[in-house]
Amino acid sequence: MTLAENRSFSELRKVLEDMNPADIAEEFSEIEDDKTLVIVFRLLPKEQAAEVFSYLEPEEQRRIVDGITDRELASIVNEMFVDDAVDFTEEMPASVVKRVLQSADPETRKAINQLLKYPDNSAGSLMTTELLRLKSEWSVAASINYVRRSCSELASITYAFVTDDQRHLNGVVSMKEVLAAPDEALISEIMDTEVIFANTLDDQADVAERFKKYDVVSMPVVDGEQRLVGLITIDDVVDVMEEETTEDIYKMAAMAPIEESYMSTSVFSLAKKRVVWLLVLMISATFTGLIITKFENMLTAVAILTSFIPMLMDTSGNAGAQASVSVIRSLVLGEVHFSNIFKVIWKEFRVSIIVGICVAIVNFVRIVVCYYIGMYSLDPGQNIYVIAGVVSMTLVLAVICAKFVGCTLPLLADKAKLDPALMASPMITTIVDAVSLLVYFGIASLILIK
Amino acid sequence: MTLAENRSFSELRKVLEDMNPADIAEEFSEIEDDKTLVIVFRLLPKEQAAEVFSYLEPEEQRRIVDGITDRELASIVNEMFVDDAVDFTEEMPASVVKRVLQSADPETRKAINQLLKYPDNSAGSLMTTELLRLKSEWSVAASINYVRRSCSELASITYAFVTDDQRHLNGVVSMKEVLAAPDEALISEIMDTEVIFANTLDDQADVAERFKKYDVVSMPVVDGEQRLVGLITIDDVVDVMEEETTEDIYKMAAMAPIEESYMSTSVFSLAKKRVVWLLVLMISATFTGLIITKFENMLTAVAILTSFIPMLMDTSGNAGAQASVSVIRSLVLGEVHFSNIFKVIWKEFRVSIIVGICVAIVNFVRIVVCYYIGMYSLDPGQNIYVIAGVVSMTLVLAVICAKFVGCTLPLLADKAKLDPALMASPMITTIVDAVSLLVYFGIASLILIK
Numbered sequence: 014m015t016l017a018e019n020r021s022f023s024e025l026r027k028v029l030e031d032m033n034p035a036d037i038a039e040e041f042s043e044i045e046d047d048k049t050l051v052i053v054f055r056l057l058p059k060e061q062a063a064e065v066f067s068y069l070e071p072e073e074q075r076r077i078v079d080g081i082t083d084r085e086l087a088s089i090v091n092e093m094f095v096d097d098a099v100d101f102t103e104e105m106p107a108s109v110v111k112r113v114l115q116s117a118d119p120e121t122r123k124a125i126n127q128l129l130k131y132p133d134n135s136a137g138s139l140m141t142t143e144l145l146r147l148k149s150e151w152s153v154a155a156s157i158n159y160v161r162r163s164c165s166e167l168a169s170i171t172y173a174f175v176t177d178d179q180r181h182l183n184g185v186v187s188m189k190e191v192l193a194a195p196d197e198a199l200i201s202e203i204m205d206t207e208v209i210f211a212n213t214l215d216d217q218a219d220v221a222e223r224f225k226k227y228d229v230v231s232m233p234v235v236d237g238e239q240r241l242v243g244l245i246t247i248d249d250v251v252d253v254m255e256e257e258t259t260e261d262i263y264k265m266a267a268m269a270p271i272e273e274s275y276m277s278t279s280v281f282s283l284a285k286k287r288v289v290w291l292l293v294l295m296i297s298a299t300f301t302g303l304i305i306t307k308f309e310n311m312l313t314a315v316a317i318l319t320s321f322i323p324m325l326m327d328t329s330g331n332a333g334a335q336a337s338v339s340v341i342r343s344l345v346l347g348e349v350h351f352s353n354i355f356k357v358i359w360k361e362f363r364v365s366i367i368v369g370i371c372v373a374i375v376n377f378v379r380i381v382v383c384y385y386i387g388m389y390s391l392d393p394g395q396n397i398y399v400i401a402g403v404v405s406m407t408l409v410l411a412v413i414c415a416k417f418v419g420c421t422l423p424l425l426a427d428k429a430k431l432d433p434a435l436m437a438s439p440m441i442t443t444i445v446d447a448v449s450l451l452v453y454f455g456i457a458s459l460i461l462i463k
Numbered sequence: 464m465t466l467a468e469n470r471s472f473s474e475l476r477k478v479l480e481d482m483n484p485a486d487i488a489e490e491f492s493e494i495e496d497d498k499t500l501v502i503v504f505r506l507l508p509k510e511q512a513a514e515v516f517s518y519l520e521p522e523e524q525r526r527i528v529d530g531i532t533d534r535e536l537a538s539i540v541n542e543m544f545v546d547d548a549v550d551f552t553e554e555m556p557a558s559v560v561k562r563v564l565q566s567a568d569p570e571t572r573k574a575i576n577q578l579l580k581y582p583d584n585s586a587g588s589l590m591t592t593e594l595l596r597l598k599s600e601w602s603v604a605a606s607i608n609y610v611r612r613s614c615s616e617l618a619s620i621t622y623a624f625v626t627d628d629q630r631h632l633n634g635v636v637s638m639k640e641v642l643a644a645p646d647e648a649l650i651s652e653i654m655d656t657e658v659i660f661a662n663t664l665d666d667q668a669d670v671a672e673r674f675k676k677y678d679v680v681s682m683p684v685v686d687g688e689q690r691l692v693g694l695i696t697i698d699d700v701v702d703v704m705e706e707e708t709t710e711d712i713y714k715m716a717a718m719a720p721i722e723e724s725y726m727s728t729s730v731f732s733l734a735k736k737r738v739v740w741l742l743v744l745m746i747s748a749t750f751t752g753l754i755i756t757k758f759e760n761m762l763t764a765v766a767i768l769t770s771f772i773p774m775l776m777d778t779s780g781n782a783g784a785q786a787s788v789s790v791i792r793s794l795v796l797g798e799v800h801f802s803n804i805f806k807v808i809w810k811e812f813r814v815s816i817i818v819g820i821c822v823a824i825v826n827f828v829r830i831v832v833c834y835y836i837g838m839y840s841l842d843p844g845q846n847i848y849v850i851a852g853v854v855s856m857t858l859v860l861a862v863i864c865a866k867f868v869g870c871t872l873p874l875l876a877d878k879a880k881l882d883p884a885l886m887a888s889p890m891i892t893t894i895v896d897a898v899s900l901l902v903y904f905g906i907a908s909l910i911l912i913k
Contacts, residue, residue, distance in 0.1 A: 027525045031657055035677045061579045068678070157607075157642075165643040171621050188638060192607075193615040207481055225705075228518070228698050230680060247697050248678050254701070255675075258708050258793055265712075266788035266888065267781050275793040276803070280810055284817035287785045291822055294781055298774035299829065305770040312769060316759050319769060323751035323896050326773060331717055331744055331889045335737045338716035342709055343725040353726070360730055367734035372741055380747065388753065408747065438716065438888050446773050 026056045036062065038068035051080035063092035071104035072277065080417050087116030094168045095121065096141035096249065099128040103138075128243075136220045137213035139253065140234045140243030145173040149183060149201035153194045160188070169246050174233050175204050180240040182208060182233055210235055213242060217253045222347075224250045250318055265338065265437035267294060290439065297443045301326075304447060308454040315461055317389055322450070328372060328440075329411040329449040334438035336361050336419030341433045344423060351428040354421065361406060361420040362413065369412035373405035380404060395461075403457050409448035410456075418444055476506045488518035501530035521554035522727070528559055544618045546569065546591035546699065549578040553588075567766030578693075586670045587663035589703065590684045590693030595623040597632060599651035603644045608637070619696050624683050625654050630690040632658060632683055660685055663692060667703045672797075672833060673701045711795060715887035717744060736787065740889065751776075754897060758904040765911055767839055772900070776892075778822060779861040779899040784888035786869030787813050791883045801803065801878040804871065811853045811870040812863065819862035823855035830854060845861050845911075853907050860906075861899035868894055872895035 029037060044050045054077050057065055064165075066074065066089050078086060090098050090113055098117075102110050102125060114122050124142050132139025145167055147156050156173070164170050173191065175184040175291060184204035194203050210233045211220045224232060224247060234243040260270040267290035271278045305312070305322075312319050340357060343349035380401035383389055391397060419441050423433035479487060487507075494500045504527050504830070507515055516524065517537050529538060540548050540563055545728075552560050552575060564572050574592045581587025595617055597606050598896035606623070614620050625634040625639065634654035644653050660683045661670045674682060674697060684693040710720040717740035721728045755772075762769050790807060793799035799807060830851040833839055841847060869891050 019876060032629075033657060033659060033677060147779070161642045164639050167639070170639050170642070185800075189614050189617070189620050192611045192620070206707050208481060225701065227483060230697060247680060247701070251675065251697070251701065251704070254704070255796065259796070262712065262788060262792050263713075266784050266787050268789070274798045275789050276806070280813040281817065283789075283810070284814045284821075287782075287814070288818045288821045291778060291781055291818060292825055295774060295822055295826060296775045296829065297777045299833070301773035301777075302770040303838065305773065306767070309766050309769070313766065315762055316763065317756070319759070319762060320752040320755040322772060323755065323776060323900070324745060324748035326776060327748045327751075327889075327893060327896065328741060328745045330892070331741055332737075334716050334889065335718050335741075338712060339718070339733075342712050346705065346709070346724070348724045348726055356726070358872070360733070362697055363730040364734045364737070367731065368738045368741060371734075371738050372745055375742055376745060379746065383749070389756065439777075439784065442780070443777060446777065 022052075022056060025053065029053075029056060029265075030058070030061070034064040035068050037061075037065045038070075041065070042073050043068060047076050047080060050076055055081075055085075059088055060092060060115055063089050067093055067097040069102070071101075071204055074101055075105060075109065078105070078112070083116045086112060087118070090117045091121050095124045095128065095143055096139070096168070099125055099138070103133075131213055134217045135213060136211040136215040136217060136234050136245060137243070139217055139220065139249050140213075140245045141168045142243050143167050144233070144241075144244040145170050146241070147173045147175050147186070147191075147200050149175045149177075149199070149204065151200050152196065153191055153198045153203070154196035156191055160191075169231055169244065172231055172233075173200075174208075174241055174244075175200055176241050182210060182239065182241040184208060184234050185233065187355075204297070208233060211245065212237070218257050220245060221250050221253045221257065225254075225312065251353065261341075261434045264432060264434035265341065267291070267437075267439035294439055294443050298446070301443070301446045301450060302451045304454070308458075311454065311457060311462060315392070317391060317395070317400060317459070318403075318453075318457060318461075320389070322453075324376075324421060325404070325407060325411060325449050325453055326446045328408060329415040329445045330438070330442035332365070332368065332412045332462075333415035333419035333441040333445040334409055336364075336416040337423050337437055337441045340423045341422050344427055344433050349424075351424050354424050357420050357424065358417065361416040363414035365413040366409075368416075369409040372412060373408045376408055377401045377405040399460065403460055404453075407449065407453045407456050410452045411445070414448045414452065415441070415445040420450065472502075472506060475503070479503075479506060480508070480511070482782075484514040485518050487511075487515045488523075491515070492520060492523050497526050497530060497546075500526055505535075506533075509538055510542060513539050517543055517547040517551070521551075523684055524551055525555060525559065528555070528562070533562060533566045536562060537568070540567045540575075541571050544591055544595055545574045545578065549575055549588070552579065553583075579765070581663055584667045585663060586661040586665040586667060586684050586695060587693070589667055589670065589699050590663075590695045591618045592693050593617050594683070594691075594694035595620050596691070597623045597636070597641075597650050598626050599625045599627075599649070599654065601650050602646065603641055603648045603650070603653070604646035606641055606650055610641075614899070619694065621683055622681055622683075624658075624691055624694075625650055626691050630692075632660060632685050632691040633691065634658060635683065658683060661695065662687070668707050670695060671700050671703045671707065675704075676797075711791075711884045714882060714884035715791065717741070717887075717889035744889055744893050748765045750897070751893070751900060754900045754904070758908075761904065761907060761912060765842070765845065765850075765907070767841060767845070767850060768853075768903075768907060768911075770839070772903075775854070775857060775861060775899050775903055776896045778858060779895045780888070780892035781866040782818065782862045783865035783869035783891040783895040786814075786866040787873050787891045790870050790873045790889055793822075794877055794883050799874075801870070801874050806876050807870050807874065808867065811866040815863040815866035816859075818866075819859040822862060823858040826858055827851045827855040849910065853910055854903075857899065857903045857906050859900045861895070864898045864902065865891070865895040868898065 017423045088383045102113050108201045143166060160170060170188050172181060172185055172187050177183055185208045186200060186204040190203050209229060213234055215235050230247045232245045233241055236242045236246060263270040269286040271286055340349060381397060384397040422436040427433045491500060519795040552563050593616060610620060620638050622635055622637050624632060627633055634656045635658045636650060636654040640653050659677045659679060663684055663686050680697045681696045684695060685692055686692045713720040719736040721736055790799060831847060834847040876886045877883045
């Protein structure tokens, strides 16, 4: 950060004051020297410091925590929203967690401890406890007064929640509805009793689904006894959605998902996430090899056939991957279900006929052209049109088989409660390789070997 | 929907009243008969009807529009939020659009027309025009009064925007800050003048990026002259993020992205989106075939070598795909940039050594075991340990090359302002196939052929 290097601190303080916390956090991550980082961080006023701190990556948070006093740490933690403080605490080593909990004020400590006890990836671990509660018997005027007195502590006041004396969730009312209602109206008259909520132990992916389905920006969370305990806001859900997508994409490329960002994951742990699937797929490819061994005599007799093997494997693998990835994504988006399996197969069948024939025609022309410009040589008695015909017929059939396998496996996996993303390209490729070689040698035996 | 079949309308109306609009929309999509759909839709009270209508898929919206009068259509359109009305209008055929615009009241019509003129996928096409404006010279008390009078018309009051007489955007203030401030404070005193905003012509993907970076729930939109013209709320951005992810995933599987959902895209259009890349990749695979042709003599001399080709191609293809997909996803998430290229290469190099050696060892054992149980036969003078050694050495080198190609190509594509997603598995596979075969035949010539 050239700012820290070239300017006086008082100038820097002024520049920082006008910057957005997210931008400051970005600049901070580029400061390599720990001491400079802490000095610059200390220039921020208390409230802004807490905000910037929430935007920092765990690595920078740790560097700062290591350089500041317990008292400074306490002021940051108390100032942060509880859910941000918990996110931060979860990423820190035990020694830092201890320091955080010791320095936080008793109320904050209680809230953090409470949230820390929820399992990772549960609704409870995602929520904040700072939410707006109103009583059903309050008037609108009284409620507005209450909101005005208490709202500076809260993460979000877009919705207010109505609970009874046992803290059971009875209703929800948007701040817009409260403000729009006449002074003397009662909250009970304007609240909506049909509340979309989550349970503390719900999986975060399911919670994200509900946010999307109901198009809401926040969702109350209740415990096992239906008592309101927290609030999930959409900004946290957006992060969850991103994580889930990354997981899907990793699985689709035959990798176990990583927990942290690519750059901060260790080499050893990356290797571990990748080697298992590579081994599984390598062993499965043995069968494809065995098919070749079985037809060795034919390959020796018509040597040119070998040179089309990579093209056949790649094209059918790609064709299958296209179908499987389309279906997997549609499953994730909830556009397709197992019950649609016949519709999907019929659709992919027609697509594969069109695509297969196009590819086959181009391939036929390509082989003939390559032959006439001298790229292939044939043994006596062999005819390039027959060879090209065999390869192109194989292509049509291989593409049809590949699309069939590609579209059915993810649907079957979903039905069997397996993750359909595992049925993406690599798995499909391995299966489809074997199928297309069998088709190839089958057709070749029929036509070429008398 | 069994409700519509088994119950009286008055009962049904009562059930619907208590249901969430998103759930009602889901039930509606299962009604096959157009007439029943329209009858049941008419049971909904005016306001709920508009809300349910916003949640419906375009197909159901059209079925309903075809069955209702212009007056009913007008009441729905006027009641809908302008951005939802625009989304709906964009999906309808010209005849319906005409009916919608004729029936809408003049103000709504103007707003819809204005939004329709923004290009697809721009910030302008995403925004609503109904936003909360305050004047900087207003007191908090006056502002709250104003909000209470006008807010029922607005999509979101979480933030209020402060404009001057030329409608230039001067500041933003959250409703929380307004409510928390004392009555006599002026908006100018509590507003934030550093506003995160978008331009009407910004690409929606960039807007989504800004939402994520600054962790905001809504963003004002200004026109070319910096005048405030609209507001984008996070629920619309979530949809954009999902679309963008789907596009990425499609490109990564060598398909042009589809515009609508998989099920509603026609067979012909699916085929068109897929065939181009299949052809490109097929033609490129010709080179792989040529490599085989070149080494035909060796393959005839040591026939067993052919049977390892599929395994070598698949494993190196998968290894390369793992690296490329990791890097592509990190690029999308903004965790990796071109400037990190050497860090990334060094990381992938170390990963590939570990992974390559693991895979090679397992492969060596597998080949020897397969030989001793009689799955391979050797010609006289050949030694299975030498063959297994050649294949395993190839594996190590091929995995290293594959990871190198896999991690550098997406970064180079990004640098060249191409879409890195195009450098995912299929492209990498094609390149890596050729590389691994060259390595294979190179090592084999050195060791096996004297």
